[in-house]
Amino acid sequence: MAIVTLPEPEKQITLGISSCLLGHKVRYNGGHKRSSFCVNTLDNFFHFEPVCPEMAIGLGTPREPIRLVGELAATSQISGQSSSSAPDKQLEVRVVGTEDASLDVTDALTQYGHQMSSQLAHIGGYILMQKSPSCGMERVKVYHENGHPLGESAPGAYARAFMEKNPLLPVEEEGRLHDPILCENFFTRVYAYDCWQKTVLAAPSYAALADFHATHKYMIMAHYPQGYELLGQVVAKGSKVSLEALLGEYLLSFMSALKRRANRKSHTNAMMHILGYVKKSVDGKERNQLLKLIEEYRQEMVPLIAPMSMLRCFIESHGNEYIQRQTYLNPHPDQLGLRNRI
Structure with a gap:
């Protein structure tokens, strides 16, 4: 062999x-x-x-x-605070x-x-x-x-x-x-921050910001389910706000969202949303196998890499360009093995 x-x-x-x-x-x-x-x-x-x-x-x-x-x-005590209150x-x-x-x-x-x-x-x-x-x-x-x-x-x-x-x-x-969740979170942020530097900041534009946001949708969702909508509202301001101010506001909110630790519930939610893009193209038996893996992951029976590997195969074979470009599918090199432990 x-x-x-x-x-x-x-x-x-x-x-x-x-x-x-x-x-x-x-x-x-x-x-x-x-x-x-x-x-x-x-x-x-x-x-x-x-x-x-x-x-x-x-x-x-x-x-x-x-x-x-x-x-x-x-x-010093806050103005109007009772004198009997203990000072900070x-x-x-x-x-x-x-x-x-x-x-x-x-x-x-x-x-x-x-x-x-x-x-x-x-x-x-x-x-x-x-x-x-x-x-x-x-x-x-x-x-x-x-x-x-x-x-x-x-x-x-x-x-x-x-x-x-x-x-x-x-x-x-x-x-x-040495904590698997903290470790995966840190390197997710490292690679996302690097992506921002090399794509958006390398050639700043409103279009570059919109594209970055679109490709990071499910990464944001996995860390902060409400974050994609909130960050979308920032992007929607467009040229009504100076580009420099808009980029600063977005990056602050984006990095704050990723600092929140994704958990099994939020990862499951993100994977189910992604599966929706190919569920009609995938054979029913294979789809059920993936759904079983996702449920086993949610119940802490298998690590994230198990359902994620199968989901990525489906997206690679049947997904459109938008879903294939999602950084959530490959946030860091597989060789690091970060998703093998969470």
Whole structure:
């Protein structure tokens, strides 16, 4: 039997990544946090742009560890609020040395985050090191000045600054990529964001926006069932709104929709809608087999790839150009195996 060799995936997208995840010895103790998933799997699909903000601001390695230190400060009360109401609390955080509190690198990390937001304008996503006071995307532990846990968490200083400048860029922590649903969601956003950059932004026009929206209909539906109609209303504004403003409004709503996690109910809904385009062209026995697979998927008996593979065969053979162009059918390379696990 002849062995079929799949073609090597093309590395068309660059991802920012915390250097330690690639095995670079840049951590405070001279070590690393090498991620086998990033190095052994993702490296086959993406170019990496490694960044270590702590090294970049001159801390060196090995070095004194740093941590988030903060206090909850009372904010001013809203006008008209009862004086008996408890004031809101705002978390004020600095990044300081664990041994020498005079080592304060908050401003340096923040400035570097702003700097890199411009230098990494070409990336399609960012994978950060979790729990890091510089790179953590969220839930980094905050301490009192005396070293006791505050009971609060915050993003790392570099990550916060970078994300504030790039609010629509897909960003995820390496640890969370071990969750199949979060992982598939992240890479769906990465490839969709890249598609936007290479199609709409490469040659901006009202027509390009309408075409992008049309080809992403069922991807939007799977993540946010009401989103397609809402985004359609944005597209319908057309030349009544400046192109720049329209593209900005659409991308914000689009990336927000995709950030919602698709679930078995919403995936089932999207697949049933797509099946409607070919149900009269497909043999009844085969159609029933697909319906059975979709139901088994809904009941958590099989992964998404099972009904999706059969549905794609039907669309390829019987679907019209509109439905064949739906990015939902192939949101990311099959070799990544993301739909095998959800």
